[in-house]
Amino acid sequence: MLTIIVAEESAMIRSSIKLLFSEENDFRITGEAKTYSDLFRTLNLFNFDIIILDFNFHEKAGIEILKEIKISCPQLKVIIISRQYENQIVNKAFELGACGFVRKTDIADELVEAVKVVGAGKKYVSKHLQSKFDNFNFQSEDED
Numbered sequence: 049m050l051t052i053i054v055a056e057e058s059a060m061i062r063s064s065i066k067l068l069f070s071e072e073n074d075f076r077i078t079g080e081a082k083t084y085s086d087l088f089r090t091l092n093l094f095n096f097d098i099i100i101l102d103f104n105f106h107e108k109a110g111i112e113i114l115k116e117i118k119i120s121c122p123q124l125k126v127i128i129i130s131r132q133y134e135n136q137i138v139n140k141a142f143e144l145g146a147c148g149f150v151r152k153t154d155i156a157d158e159l160v161e162a163v164k165v166v167g168a169g170k171k172y173v174s175k176h177l178q179s180k181f182d183n184f185n186f187q188s189e190d191e192d
Contacts, residue, residue, distance in 0.1 A: 050167045051095070053079035055087045055113075056102040056129070061152070065100060068160055075163055084108045091121055098163060103130035103141070111140060118145040125166050129155060133177055148172035 052075055056062045062080055069077050079094055081087035084107040091099075099117065103110030110128065117124060127148035128141050138149050147166040150158050151174045158174055165172040 049073075050075035050097040050163070051078045052076065052098045052100060052163065053081065053087075053090060053094075053096045054100045055081040055105075056100070057082055057105060058102075061102075061129075061155070065155065065159065068156065069163075072160065075167065084113060087113070088116070088120070091117070091124075096121075096124060098125045098127060098166060100127050100129060100159070100163075103128045103132065103137070111144065114141060114144045114146060127159075127162050127166055127172070129159070133174070138173065138177060142171070149177070150174050151176065 052069070054062050054065050054077055056065070059082065062082070066077050069075065075098070079090050079096060081090050084105050101110070101113065101117070105113060110130070114126060117126060125147045126145065127150060128146050129150050129152055130137070131152045133149070133151050141149055148162045148171065150162050154174045154176065162172040
């Protein structure tokens, strides 16, 4: 079973994500962080397979948080969730080691699939963004 930590400032979005995953048997949300400080405190105490990371923390830029995660927990697979999805942001996230990128507007429809794809060792980007990023090998859950 894959373990997931959700790093998101909004309690409502964290609760929604937990609800999405409540019926899943292959992975479980075992950690939450609502601040940058909470995130690294939790990452130092527990091991996770995947992090669902809000790219818009108030305390620190998402790019900087991603860099720190990849240094301190290089094995951790990172799925970014963000309201901002301009080409340069998505490209930079993947260049720095993100495995997935989901627009916040697509969480309900795509986040579970993104976790399945990333958990299987592939990259994932929201379907609405895939055509913009042909240089990455994105797959959906039903492609193998």
